[in-house]
Amino acid sequence: MKSNVGKLLSTAAIAATISAGAAASTLEDVKAKGFVQCGVSQGVPGFSNADSSGNWTGIDVDACRATAAAIFGDAQKVKFTPLSAKERFTALQSGEIDVLSRNTTWTYTRDTSLGLDFTAVNFYDGQGFMARKDLGVTSALDLDGATVCTEQGTTTELNMADFFRKHKLSYVPVVVQKADEALAAYASGRCDVFTTDKSGLAAHRSKLADPSAHIILDETISKEPLGPVVRHGDNQWKDIVTWAMFVQVNAEEMGISSKNVAKIKSETNDPGIKRLLGAEGDMGAQLGLPAEWAYSIIAEVGNYGEVFERNVGPSTPVGLPRGINKLWTDGGVMYAPPVR
Known part of the structure; x- marks a missing residue:
C-alpha cells in the first residue's frame, strides 16, 4: 500500500511540475524563437518521413506546418525532432519540443497521467x-x-x-x-x-x-485515434494546435482548398466562410493570432482532404483509402466544431 501511495504522490508531483512549467506561454516562446519545434517519428512514410535532402513530409508533419502557418503565416517555420516511441513523451514534458505530432494514440492513461493533453484526431486507425x-x-x-x-x-x-x-x-x-x-x-x-x-x-x-x-x-x-499532443496547462497553445486541425476539416466540408481559397475569400457572401477566412469577426484575436490565421493554414497546407490525399491516399506508395477518415457528410467520422 505504501508503495502505491508513493507512486500516486510522485505522479501528482510530476504533473504539478509540468503544469507549472507550462504556465509560461508556449505561443510567446514560439514567437520569440521564430519557429515551432515539432516532435515526429524517425521515419513513417505518409506520416512523418524525411527524404535524402532532409525535407519532411506527412500527415503529422502537416499538422505542425498548419500550426506554424496559423502563427507566422508561413508553414515552413517549423523544425523537426525525430523521436523514438520511448523518447517522445519525455521530450514533450521537458520542453524539448513544443508539440508532439508522431502517430501517437490517444488513450485514457496517457491523457490523465503524463501531464499532457491530446488535441484533435488527425487519423483514425486500428x-x-x-x-x-x-x-x-x-x-x-x-x-x-x-x-x-x-x-x-x-x-x-x-x-x-x-x-x-x-x-x-x-x-x-x-x-x-x-x-x-x-x-x-x-x-x-x-x-x-x-x-x-x-x-x-x-x-x-x-x-x-x-x-x-x-x-x-x-x-x-x-482503436487507435492518432493526433498531436501538447503539455497540460497551457490552454491557449492547446486551442491553437486543436483548431489548426479543425480549420482543415471545416475547409474541406465547405469546399475550400489551397487552390481556391483566395478566390472564395474575395467573392463569398457566406458569413460562415467570412468568419473562417478572417474577413469578418475577431476569431484570430481570440487565440492571440492574426486575423488571417485560418486562411494561412488553408492556403499554405490545404484542407484535410488535400493533406490526406498527398500523403497517404491511393495515389501514394502508402495507398490508403479514406475509409472512416472521410468527412461525416460522406459517411466517415471526421467532424469539426464550427468557427463562430
Missing part, C-alpha cells in the same frame, strides 16, 4: 498484423505460436498481448526500440509477423524489397 504471403495465414487467429515484431513503448505492444491472451494463443514477442528496427527484424526473417497500426503497416510495407510479397491481415484489434 492495429493489425502483416505477414509474408508464403507463411500461408489468412487470419490473425492463425497466428498461434508466431514470433511477432513490434516497437517498444507503444500501445501496440500492450494490444498485442491482450489479443493473444483473449484468444488463448501463444506467441513470442520480439520488441525493439525503433520502428525501423522492428521492420528490419521482420524483413530478415527474425519474426513471422510485424504488428503496428494498419496505416503504419501500409507505410512500412512500402519500404520492403517486394511489398507485394506481404499481406496485411483483415482483423483490426484495437
